[in-house]
Amino acid sequence: MDFMREALKEAYEGINNRHGGPFGCVIVKDGQIIGQGHNRVLVKHDPTCHGEMEAIRDACEKTGSHDLSGCELYTTAEPCPMCLGAILWANIAKVYYGCNVNDTDKIGFRDDKFYDFFNGEKNILTLEESDRKECKKLFDEYIKDKKAQRY
Numbered sequence: 001m002d003f004m005r006e007a008l009k010e011a012y013e014g015i016n017n018r019h020g021g022p023f024g025c026v027i028v029k030d031g032q033i034i035g036q037g038h039n040r041v042l043v044k045h046d047p048t049c050h051g052e053m054e055a056i057r058d059a060c061e062k063t064g065s066h067d068l069s070g071c072e073l074y075t076t077a078e079p080c081p082m083c084l085g086a087i088l089w090a091n092i093a094k095v096y097y098g099c100n101v102n103d104t105d106k107i108g109f110r111d112d113k114f115y116d117f118f119n120g121e122k123n124i125l126t127l128e129e130s131d132r133k134e135c136k137k138l139f140d141e142y143i144k145d146k147k148a149q150r151y
């Protein structure tokens with residue numbers, strides 16, 4: 001099966017229905033698609049509904065697990081930092097992408113702003129430590145519970 005073609009089908013479904021940008025994704029395990037999705041940011045009014053996020057949610061729901069180790073992800077465009085984070089949290093170790101970040105920039109998406117932030121541009125977002133002591137207590141409670149599931 002041509003998995004990128006399946007990701008493209010998802011993306012076309014998304015743009016034809018005005019769900020969001022031209023981004024589709026499938027997640028594959030052992031040669032089978034176990035999750036798929038496309039960008040639904042506009043229709044869901046949710047900035048986290050990128051194609052990769054939708055496909056990860058779908059795969060996790062279908063498998064009943066937050067761990068997608070051994071899966072491969074096919075996406076019509078190079079993943080943004082949010083999706084890269086989700087891919088790493090899901091333990092996916094191989095990604096195939098179609099268009100690259102420069103292609104995405106040319107059609108008006110702003111991944112480049114995030115890379116500016118990661119490269120030290122502080123006018124985009126401020127991070128400040130607050131009430132660390134109370135929050136550390138929470139962590140202490142969590143770590144005491146040996147049965148708690150670890151990520």
Ligand SMILES: [Zn+2]
Pocket residue numbers: 050051052079080081082083084
């Ligand atoms: Zn993304």
